[in-house]
Amino acid sequence: MTACVHYQRQDDIGVIRIDNPPVNALGQAVRSGLLEALEQGLADDAVRVLVLMAEGRTFIAGADIREFGKPPRSPLLPEVIAHLEASPKPVVAALHGTALGGGLEVALGCHLRVALPGTRVGLPEVKLGLLPGAGGTQRLPRLTGIAPALELITSGRLVDAEEALALGILDRISEAETPLEAALDTARAVLVGDLPTRRTGELPAPAAKPQAVADCRQALERDCPELYSPFRALEAIEASSRLPLEEGLAFERRLFLDCMSSPQRAGLIHAFFAARAPxxxxxxxxxxxxxxxxxxxxxxxxxxxxxxxxxxxxxxxxxxxxxxxxxxxxxxxxxxxxxxxxxxxxxxxxxxxxxxxxxxxxxxxxxxxxxxxxxxxxxxxxxxxxxxxxxxxxxxxxxxxxxxxxxxxxxxxxxxxxxxxxxxxxxxxxxxxxxxxxxxxxxxxxxxxxxxxxxxxxxxxxxxxxxxxxxxxx
The missing domain is CATH 3.40.50 (Rossmann fold)
Structure with missing residues (x-):
């Protein structure tokens, strides 16, 4: 197992812990470590439920942007999330700090999401000229409906824990002191049947909302007609209402790769790095x-x-x-x-x-x-x-x-x-x-x-x- 992902058992709960400072970015070592830890937890016969949490000041704050523009390295994030979602043992994600981009997509692939107060979540990829490329445009609408997903993804806006709970992104807000305590408390509630779990990807497709799609497109044409990725994100979200999950994920991936090859992506990422420590x-x-x-x-x-x-x-x-x-x-x-x-x-x-x-x-x-x-x-x-x-x-x-x-x-x-x-x-x-x-x-x-x-x-x-x-x- 990689040094930045750890597995241990506490009674009948398996704990997968990410420790990749400063923001637990989803680099290749983390992705590999998640798969290895998941396999270890599934093979542990004493474990009945798994929890996923992160050390430090935040949950997973997104992809490792240093990998952008480089040849992809296995395992890719969609593969990791697919394995989490397919786990025969329930997987609980415990969020704190921020769960952004790929970090939120990982949480969406888990079977239940609990957060500490003050947590913020979002899919801000459009701000880097991209769209969520690991299932965000397909899983989020299954939880929130089409209209909220359109607003959140095409704007890149972050939401606090209370709004995320109201939208259906979170299942619970915990008053625990630490992510580990929140994870264990929630896992115990799952074990005694007080909290149901579900696979997001197996939820019914969201109801089509053609007027919401039209209104969103009109707003984008008014506010940012020169941008490429928000319009592609809109297409992917709209497709979630008419395509089965696997086809929707494949469609999302094609649009993600289109954005990745766009000059706008390179320009926006350059601007992102420029603002880091001027x-x-x-x-x-x-x-x-x-x-x-x-x-x-x-x-x-x-x-x-x-x-x-x-x-x-x-x-x-x-x-x-x-x-x-x-x-x-x-x-x-x-x-x-x-x-x-x-x-x-x-x-x-x-x-x-x-x-x-x-x-x-x-x-x-x-x-x-x-x-x-x-x-x-x-x-x-x-x-x-x-x-x-x-x-x-x-x-x-x-x-x-x-x-x-x-x-x-x-x-x-x-x-x-x-x-x-x-x-x-x-x-x-x-x-x-x-x-x-x-x-x-x-x-x-x-x-x-x-x-x-x-x-x-x-x-x-x-x-x-x-x-x-x-x-x-x-």
């Missing part, structure tokens, strides 16, 4: 985040930070004395000795001279901010970036000159903002302003409206020559 300054030893900051002047950002300071463990003051750094609203200065100065500016004002060691570029409406090193040095920049991250800001680090300002200037007066951004992205990369080329893409997507499914202007300008996993992670 606050990291490469080759900087781990430095602690600053914990004492002054907010000087008036800026809309300050009120947001004040609400978040206590929870982040960061003291926010309105005086420059006794702090490690000052965030300066436009027009304010700090004369407190050696205190690090961070000037807040808009992208339009980012090319003006400022008396500060760092520049915090804050777009009017954006999903991220840019922290530019003007002379503070990488360790100081990293300490500030970590503090801003703790304050729940999405931070992109850069150096010398604002990437956002360069990109925005390139768009001014241009007939094609996309082409202008792609040209400017190459110039920014050549100038060495970005620590990672993917940082250029992230800023353009989050702050300047560059289409996410294209991956970003630098990605497009270089035809996606670099793989997302190698370029976008620090």
């Amino acid at each position: 606050h990291r300054v490469p080759e900087v030893e781990d430095v602690p985040a600053l914990t004492r900051l002054a907010l000087l002047g008036d800026h809309p950002l300050f009120e947001t930070l004040r609400h978040r300071g206590e929870r982040a463990g960061i003291t926010l003051s309105e005086k420059p004395e006794g702090v490690e750094a000052c965030l300066l609203a436009p027009g304010r200065q700090c004369t407190a000795g050696e205190t690090l100065r961070i000037a807040i500016v808009s992208p339009e004002a980012a090319n003006r001279a400022v008396d500060a060691e760092l520049l915090l570029v804050v777009p009017a409406e954006a999903g991220c901010v840019e922290l530019v090193d003007l002379g503070a040095g990488p360790p100081h920049q990293q300490a500030v970036a970590k503090a801003l991250k703790a304050l729940r800001l999405s931070v992109v680090v850069s150096r010398g000159e604002s990437i956002l300002a360069c990109l925005q200037r390139a768009m001014e007066g241009s007939e094609s903002s996309r082409e202008a951004l792609e040209r400017a992205a190459l110039e920014v990369a050549e100038a060495g302003l970005a620590y990672r080329h993917s940082d250029i893409d992230l800023l353009a997507i989050e702050a300047l409206g560059y289409p996410r499914h294209l991956g970003g202007p630098h990605y497009q300008a270089t035809a996606g020559a670099s793989t997302p996993s190698s370029e976008s992670t620090p």
Whole structure:
């Protein structure tokens, strides 16, 4: 058995435990381990029911995205789920944290699902240019009906445990302290006949809902006509009402592979990796985040930070004395000795001279901010970036000159903002302003409206020559 999946017996309950930190992703070792553990549990004559759980902060948070674009390695996830569903012994899935994508599909293949409070579940594959490819479009509608499945899968929305219970995705919410306790309590209820189990794939096909399908298609054509995978997901879900399970699974798989080969999938995954750690300054030893900051002047950002300071463990003051750094609203200065100065500016004002060691570029409406090193040095920049991250800001680090300002200037007066951004992205990369080329893409997507499914202007300008996993992670 692989080192990341373990089996043990507790009385007459067999426990299959996944331990693949940080998020128990469904890599090949986990898939193989699940099959081996299942075989061991089925061969254990003392065991009457099996439970599946995960260690750490979450259940299975999805597929191992590092395997995308590589040759498939056996066993494939649909095969693993088919074996779980076909088990002659009941299999109880105990969820906590998140059960996303392939993780939820694994749970759907089990015979009963229990979750701890605070658990969230979902099938967010469309956000990566894909659709659920291991039975999600066929099993979920059998539990929820067509209309809820359409909404959840084509949007990629996550739902909390209470909503999942109401929709029929979960069978029970447990007040137990740990996933293991929830799993064992639920398994004992199954053994004494208090909780029935069922194979999701053997449930009747959901009733056809042509109006719900038409309404969903109309909404997609209105909101995201350029996207490929949501429309394919719709086709697969609609098919669940008219095809037997095996045919529906085969149809889903064909559509999944179509999405996998789509350029949109590559672009969206590149954008996904770009957003993973843009606050990291490469080759900087781990430095602690600053914990004492002054907010000087008036800026809309300050009120947001004040609400978040206590929870982040960061003291926010309105005086420059006794702090490690000052965030300066436009027009304010700090004369407190050696205190690090961070000037807040808009992208339009980012090319003006400022008396500060760092520049915090804050777009009017954006999903991220840019922290530019003007002379503070990488360790100081990293300490500030970590503090801003703790304050729940999405931070992109850069150096010398604002990437956002360069990109925005390139768009001014241009007939094609996309082409202008792609040209400017190459110039920014050549100038060495970005620590990672993917940082250029992230800023353009989050702050300047560059289409996410294209991956970003630098990605497009270089035809996606670099793989997302190698370029976008620090």
